[in-house]
Amino acid sequence: MIEAARPGAFELSDEQRAIGEVARDVAQREIAPHIAQWDREHVFPRALYAKLTAAGLMGMLVPEAFGGVAADYVSYALAIEELAKVDAGTAVTVSVHSMICNAIAKLGSAAQQARWLEPLATADVIAGFGLTEPDAGSDAAAIRATARRDGDGWVLNGRKQWCTNGAYSGVIMAMFRTGGAGSKGISAFLVDTALPGVVVEKTTEKLGIHTSNTVDLAFDDMRVPAEALLGAENAGLTQALATLTSGRIGIAAQATGILAACLDASVTFAKDRSAFGKPIGAFEGVSFKIARMATDLDAARLLVYRAAALADAGRPFTVEASKAKLFASTKAREHASEALQIHGGYGYTTEFPVERYYRDAKITEIYEGTSEIQQLVIARGILGRFE
Numbered sequence: 001m002i003e004a005a006r007p008g009a010f011e012l013s014d015e016q017r018a019i020g021e022v023a024r025d026v027a028q029r030e031i032a033p034h035i036a037q038w039d040r041e042h043v044f045p046r047a048l049y050a051k052l053t054a055a056g057l058m059g060m061l062v063p064e065a066f067g068g069v070a071a072d073y074v075s076y077a078l079a080i081e082e083l084a085k086v087d088a089g090t091a092v093t094v095s096v097h098s099m100i101c102n103a104i105a106k107l108g109s110a111a112q113q114a115r116w117l118e119p120l121a122t123a124d125v126i127a128g129f130g131l132t133e134p135d136a137g138s139d140a141a142a143i144r145a146t147a148r149r150d151g152d153g154w155v156l157n158g159r160k161q162w163c164t165n166g167a168y169s170g171v172i173m174a175m176f177r178t179g180g181a182g183s184k185g186i187s188a189f190l191v192d193t194a195l196p197g198v199v200v201e202k203t204t205e206k207l208g209i210h211t212s213n214t215v216d217l218a219f220d221d222m223r224v225p226a227e228a229l230l231g232a233e234n235a236g237l238t239q240a241l242a243t244l245t246s247g248r249i250g251i252a253a254q255a256t257g258i259l260a261a262c263l264d265a266s267v268t269f270a271k272d273r274s275a276f277g278k279p280i281g282a283f284e285g286v287s288f289k290i291a292r293m294a295t296d297l298d299a300a301r302l303l304v305y306r307a308a309a310l311a312d313a314g315r316p317f318t319v320e321a322s323k324a325k326l327f328a329s330t331k332a333r334e335h336a337s338e339a340l341q342i343h344g345g346y347g348y349t350t351e352f353p354v355e356r357y358y359r360d361a362k363i364t365e366i367y368e369g370t371s372e373i374q375q376l377v378i379a380r381g382i383l384g385r386f387e
């Protein structure tokens with residue numbers, strides 16, 4: 001069992017283990033029997049999220065006062081990992097949703113918290129995040145979508161690209177330009193998608209994570225009230241980047257879950273499949289792949305738990321979250337390829353799940369900051385900024 005292989009040096013509390021177990025049970029019961037079909041047919045399993053809400057998994061980062069579980073980051077990372085072991089698409093849906101819950105809990109006014117946190121934790125309302133635009137990805141300060149003051153509210157215009165959960169979100173934390181060019185003229189808004197003026201312009205087909213919804217949103221003269229502004233005016237990029245820093249713990253945990261699934265599948269197959277009169281696990285060409293996979297899984301977990309534990313302790317964790325995401329995503333992508341190789345021809349077929357892990361792993365190196373951007377963050381932490 002992978003659980004038994006969790007690095008012993010990092011002791012988990014009973015409460016942390018319990019949240020991981022809840023996620024594992026729900027994933028096994030509600031996702032595992034359907035995932036092959038959902039992946040093949042590109043289904044966003046909308047009804048699943050009511051079940052995850054009932055299990056407390058949509059309110060993990062919501063304070064108890066609003067019906068949430070108020071889990072710590074370590075528990076949260078364990079839960080995301082368990083979901084990702086069964087379906088990386090579900091894991092990112094919950095991770096993005098939780099990232100917004102966390103942003104509202106940290107940055108929101110009392111009125112915004114009262115308006116959104118309870119439905120997000122308890123009433124099956126899903127949240128999304130809209131920063132990226134067609135001409136602004138890693139260079140987020142280049143966004144062009146605008147918010148213009150209009151009487152006692154704001155008018156939003158522009159396009160947001162590849163918004164995870166976008167078509168199913170009740171609320172989207174989205175960034176718009178409210179001031180001049182560059183990073184200082186951007187504000188964050190909590191956009192109520194029930195209001196007129198925002199539409200799904202396109203649903204994006206992807207290599208993997210087929211159960212995750214990825215859409216482009218068009219805002220055309222969308223009027224939102226003054227209370228939609230999240231945090232201080234023109235501080236939105238800083239807030240968005242801080243939100244993504246904690247989000248990276250979730251994506252690192254997602255990659256770790258994919259890696260754990262690769263190890264499980266490889267161990268089972270290496271014992272079951274025989275060639276030249278022996279189980280293939282008897283050949284060093286196979287067993288050494290598994291040894292490296294298990295070692296990198298331990299290392300990924302320790303990096304994720306460390307970043308999460310620092311966040312829980314209220315200490316700086318930006319560089320540690322980047323290291324965890326960089327390492328876990330690189331290793332998930334590398335070992336998904338090795339797991340497929342261990343499965344030989346079967347690995348290339350849809351009879352085994354490793355081809356899905358192979359397709360799903362790649363995105364963890366791209367979203368919420370590419371691996372190159374993680375290296376920028378880590379290098380700046382070591383060297384400082386050269387202006």
Ligand SMILES: Cc1cc2nc3c(=O)[nH]c(=O)nc-3n(C[C@H](O)[C@H](O)[C@H](O)COP(=O)(O)OP(=O)(O)OC[C@H]3O[C@@H](n4cnc5c(N)ncnc54)[C@H](O)[C@@H]3O)c2cc1C
Pocket residue numbers: 096128129130131132136137138139161162163164165206214363366367368369370371372373376
């Ligand atoms: C499935 C999916 C879901 C997504 N979900 C969301 C979401 O919910 N909300 C949201 O806002 N965005 C979302 N994104 C967008 C995602 O975060 C961006 O794709 C990502 O940040 C990279 O931006 P880009 O694609 O524009 O690539 P670019 O920024 O154009 O980068 C292209 C290449 O250049 C490299 N590069 C860029 N700048 C540098 C540099 N300074 N140094 C070294 N290399 C550099 C990059 O690493 C990359 O390899 C999603 C994307 C996908 C594919």
